[in-house]
Amino acid sequence: MIKKYSFLLLFAGFFLLLSCQEKTAYRALLITGQSNHNWQGSAPILKTILDQTKLFTTDIAQTPKEKGDMSTFEPNFSKYNIVVMDYNGDSWSEKTKAAFLEFVKNGGGVVIYHEADNSFADWKEYNEIIGLGGWNKRSEKDGPMVYYKKNELVVDTTAGPGGTHGPQHEYVVRARKADHPILKGLPVQWMHGKDELYSKLRGPAKNMEILATAYADTAYRGTARDEPMLMTLTYGKGRIFHTAMGHVGKDATHPATECVGFIVTLQRGAEWAACGNVTQPIPLDFPNAAGAVYRPEYKEITLDEDFDKILTYSIDKSTKYYTDLQARIRKVSANPAALLELEKKMVDILKNSAATAEGKKLILRELAWMGSDYCVPAVQELLKNPELQEAAAYTLERMKGPRKI
Ligand code: ZN
Numbered sequence: 001m002i003k004k005y006s007f008l009l010l011f012a013g014f015f016l017l018l019s020c021q022e023k024t025a026y027r028a029l030l031i032t033g034q035s036n037h038n039w040q041g042s043a044p045i046l047k048t049i050l051d052q053t054k055l056f057t058t059d060i061a062q063t064p065k066e067k068g069d070m071s072t073f074e075p076n077f078s079k080y081n082i083v084v085m086d087y088n089g090d091s092w093s094e095k096t097k098a099a100f101l102e103f104v105k106n107g108g109g110v111v112i113y114h115e116a117d118n119s120f121a122d123w124k125e126y127n128e129i130i131g132l133g134g135w136n137k138r139s140e141k142d143g144p145m146v147y148y149k150k151n152e153l154v155v156d157t158t159a160g161p162g163g164t165h166g167p168q169h170e171y172v173v174r175a176r177k178a179d180h181p182i183l184k185g186l187p188v189q190w191m192h193g194k195d196e197l198y199s200k201l202r203g204p205a206k207n208m209e210i211l212a213t214a215y216a217d218t219a220y221r222g223t224a225r226d227e228p229m230l231m232t233l234t235y236g237k238g239r240i241f242h243t244a245m246g247h248v249g250k251d252a253t254h255p256a257t258e259c260v261g262f263i264v265t266l267q268r269g270a271e272w273a274a275c276g277n278v279t280q281p282i283p284l285d286f287p288n289a290a291g292a293v294y295r296p297e298y299k300e301i302t303l304d305e306d307f308d309k310i311l312t313y314s315i316d317k318s319t320k321y322y323t324d325l326q327a328r329i330r331k332v333s334a335n336p337a338a339l340l341e342l343e344k345k346m347v348d349i350l351k352n353s354a355a356t357a358e359g360k361k362l363i364l365r366e367l368a369w370m371g372s373d374y375c376v377p378a379v380q381e382l383l384k385n386p387e388l389q390e391a392a393a394y395t396l397e398r399m400k401g402p403r404k405i
Contacts, residue, residue: 026081026274028056028111033063034089037115042086042248045257046113046266048298050084053267053280058084066090074099081274082109085116091123101125105236109273111266112242117201118163129240131208131233132201134163143203148176148213148226155205162202166221168194168247170292173229173261177211180232181278182241182268189289192229193259198244199227207234212265230265232272239276241269258294260285284328293327296320303328307345311352313359322362329370336372340405343367343374350378357387364391368398372405 028050032043043060050056061075071093077083077100092100104110112130120126121136132146140159147154173192175183192214199216200223212230216222233240243266247256256262264286268278283300287293295301301324309321325342332338346363349355360382367375376399382392 026056026271027079028058028082028084028270028274029075029077029080030058030060030084030086031063031075032060032086034066034087035115036088036118038248038250039086041254042113042246042257045248045254045298046084046086049257049263049266050270052299053271055267055271055274055280056082063087063089063092070096077103077108080108082111082270084111084113084270085119086113088115088119091120097123097125104129104238104240107237109270109275110235110238110240111270111273112240113266114198114244114246114248117198117242117244125235127203128206129233129235129238130203130242131205131231131240132203132228132242134198134201138162138202140202143205145200145202146205146208146210146228147199147223148210153210154225160200162200163198164200164221164223165196165198166216168196168256169220170194171197171214171217171220172289173212173214173245174226175212177209180209180211181276182230182232182265182272183211184278185282186264186286187288190261190287191289191292192245192261193255193257193292193294195245195256195259195262196247197222197227198229199223199225201228201244208232230269232269239273241273243269253296255292255294258296258298259287260293260295260300261287263295263298284331285324303345307349310359310362311349311355313356313362315358326366329366333370336403336405339370339403340372340374343370343372347375347378350375350382357385360388361391364388364395368395370403371395371399372403374405376402 030043030046032039047058050058063073064070070090074096110129117130117133118135121138127133139161142162145156171192172189175188178188197214197216209232210228211232213226214229216225216227218224229244231242246262248254268280271278285293285300306321306325329342349363350360379392379395382388
């Protein structure tokens, strides 16, 4: 009898394990192949951003080229949890359009990325899915403009073209639904990387929530309104996450998509579209309103990387790891136990004979304001080092009465 039960338990455990794995592995289909943007650049970027969450496996589906035979484009949507739209081009076949709508109505998730809200101006249901769109002759016939003005939501039916933007610049994104799972735990405002600021978007805006806006400053030919940047919608049983940000053009770098705010909201929005919830932790490098934070390789820098790079730092090298360490210190500045953990690693660098003098100087500069009694012996030791004695003396002077541990 016991044997039989343990066999059953083992059996049940096996299936539980299988179903848990299934729950955390979403399949994403990224559709691209035509765009007025650099889709050859943006598609691999979006795949990298999604797959690094370890929640998604992303396949890229490429449509035929402009004016190509669209009847050959028949992706099997049913294999996927979400469809990511990085497409602005020719109409799909009626069969593929119907299959896409079936997918969304039955609970498939959708991510609308930047110029995908320019696409399919004449496809009524697509415009219901994106909520708001621009360009391609959109006007008042396609729906109102929706934005915030003086903290009030405005649905503006004034006639005029849909979609505009001024020159690219960094701008503050402001949460309007801070309790939504996609935004929960993020700062209420953060500086977004250099990007276009889509404005005057128009559409049916049904079943739509504006999660975050950005003020379109007239200094950048803006509308003087808070324009919608992040939106969620529902269509049938499907959930849609729409980000108007993330321009990728022909330039060598793509600051809009390297922005941590863009990366993290895309990752969280995609998870929400897939399952209605967000399980990802907030990364340490998420920006606040003081300045944009970029991840040039799309990956979060780890603390170990920071210390590895500071160990071999010389003045001709990038300071981004030092800046990252500074951000980590600032984030935990009210938590003495977490500060001490960082301080211990910093002292290890001071004691490490392989570390460069420049690297040690960076550490000393930080210890000057956040060091505790713990670091004092190691800093005093450096007074004997001709190259570092000045920096060490400065740190000890500034540390007068350091934090007790
Ligand atoms: Zn763009």
